[in-house]
Amino acid sequence: MSLSSKEEPLTLDTFVRGIWKENPVFVTVLGMCPTLAVTNSATNALSMGAATLFVLLCSNVLVSMLRKSIPKQVRIAAYIVVIASFVTVVDYAIQAISLQVYEALGAFIQLIVVNCIILGRAEAYASRQTVLNTAVNSVGTGIGFTLALLCLGVVRELLGAGTLFGARILPEQFQPWVLMLLPAGGFFVLAGWLLLIDWMNIRKERRALEQQGATVHGQ
Amino acid sequence: MGNESLGFIFLNALLINNFVLAMFLGICPFLGVSAKKDTALNMGIATTFVMFVSSMCAYGLNWLLVKLGIEFLRLISYIVVIASAVQLVEMIIKKYSPALFRALGIYLPLITTNCAVLGIAVFQTAKNYDLLQSAVYSVSAGLGFTLALLLMAGLREKLVLADVPSIARGTGMTLILAGLLSLAFMGFAGLGGGGD
Numbered sequence: 001m002s003l004s005s006k007e008e009p010l011t012l013d014t015f016v017r018g019i020w021k022e023n024p025v026f027v028t029v030l031g032m033c034p035t036l037a038v039t040n041s042a043t044n045a046l047s048m049g050a051a052t053l054f055v056l057l058c059s060n061v062l063v064s065m066l067r068k069s070i071p072k073q074v075r076i077a078a079y080i081v082v083i084a085s086f087v088t089v090v091d092y093a094i095q096a097i098s099l100q101v102y103e104a105l106g107a108f109i110q111l112i113v114v115n116c117i118i119l120g121r122a123e124a125y126a127s128r129q130t131v132l133n134t135a136v137n138s139v140g141t142g143i144g145f146t147l148a149l150l151c152l153g154v155v156r157e158l159l160g161a162g163t164l165f166g167a168r169i170l171p172e173q174f175q176p177w178v179l180m181l182l183p184a185g186g187f188f189v190l191a192g193w194l195l196l197i198d199w200m201n202i203r204k205e206r207r208a209l210e211q212q213g214a215t216v217h218g219q
Numbered sequence: 220m221g222n223e224s225l226g227f228i229f230l231n232a233l234l235i236n237n238f239v240l241a242m243f244l245g246i247c248p249f250l251g252v253s254a255k256k257d258t259a260l261n262m263g264i265a266t267t268f269v270m271f272v273s274s275m276c277a278y279g280l281n282w283l284l285v286k287l288g289i290e291f292l293r294l295i296s297y298i299v300v301i302a303s304a305v306q307l308v309e310m311i312i313k314k315y316s317p318a319l320f321r322a323l324g325i326y327l328p329l330i331t332t333n334c335a336v337l338g339i340a341v342f343q344t345a346k347n348y349d350l351l352q353s354a355v356y357s358v359s360a361g362l363g364f365t366l367a368l369l370l371m372a373g374l375r376e377k378l379v380l381a382d383v384p385s386i387a388r389g390t391g392m393t394l395i396l397a398g399l400l401s402l403a404f405m406g407f408a409g410l411g412g413g414g415d
Contacts, residue, residue: 029390032246033334077302084295091294107341110294114334116247182405183241187398194391202386 018141024117025148031117036186045153049146060126064134079122232359234407239367245335259372267361273301274357277340
């Protein structure tokens with residue numbers, strides 16, 4: 001997230017940081033509402049991720065194209081209208097492709113409009129960078145979001161129903177944890193992932209410190 | 220769907236299907252501004268007010284859109300109307316009650332991107348509520364949001380004094396608390412049986 005108005009060169013980092021270093025769900029903790037609400041099965045998580053990726057890409061590319069002609073005072077309103085148009089497209093498209101998915105995701109497709117990830121990217125990135133950079137960065141962020149949704153969806157479906165993408169994985173004798181499919185389960189699984197990531201970061205920091213200490217001792 | 224009693228709508232939106240704890244709407248402010256009880260209360264009141272105003276606007280707007288046969292513009296017009304309603308509310312409060320404006324000031328613009336506000340408009344349309352039902356629905360959902368925010372703020376104020384393992388100091392712990400609250404709210408599920 002570069003705060004200066006300079007355009008950055010297109011590097012691999014433009015793409016990758018949305019997936020790992022600035023993962024919208026696990027690191028910047030944005031877009032929590034769909035993350036928790038639609039991840040009760042892996043299929044739902046994947047469809048939501050794909051829908052968000054599409055809106056993120058299209059709207060940010062358009063915002064980037066228009067970045068010189070949108071007056072600064074009304075930019076947020078302009079972004080929102082652009083995002084809302086693409087969400088409407090996705091809403092009708094999903095309805096046409098699969099009614100089952102549409103019913104499972106329900107109103108949450110329309111609520112992509114207020115997903116802070118999209119507006120955040122438009123404001124912090126697309127309004128300052130070239131179209132190509134924006135497209136690459138949006139796809140990276142979208143993939144990061146989809147992966148995070150899948151992380152939650154897979155755990156919740158596996159433990160809550162013993163299935164994965166609708167196919168049975170765990171044996172019939174497995175007693176499903178219905179809790180995982182309920183709202184509370186969403187909070188717990190996300191908390192678990194965040195704790196795991198915090199633990200990994202702390203361990204990495206400690207190891208780096210120890211290494212630093214070792215070189216100091218060696219001298 | 221449009222014939223639910225007002226009492227049922229009230230209980231349903233306040234407790235059984237609490238917007239934050241059961242439907243995951245408005246999680247961002249729920250995690251963001253729930254560190255202190257008084258800010259949580261102010262945020263809750265401001266959101267409830269905006270939810271009521273935008274719910275009423277959305278009702279009128281939907282009537283107009285259906286009449287003109289252009290329902291596909293619903294989402295775009297809702298979000299524009301909500302954003303303008305927030306601006307309008309902000310200006311009115313600033314003019315008539317500077318004290319309230321100082322208390323709510325910074326929270327008002329944030330509410331535009333609160334999914335609970337758009338959620339209200341989308342759900343009341345999906346459920347075909349009439350004007351009175353929409354009004355009750357938006358106010359009780361707002362109160363439910365305030366309740367969840369207050370409970371969470373109370374828990375987090377206690378948590379500051381607790382001895383938490385170092386890896387769980389961040390958002391993880393807050394989410395575990397939210398999960399426990401959500402579990403507790405599931406106990407209200409039985410209340411819904413009699414009202415329908």
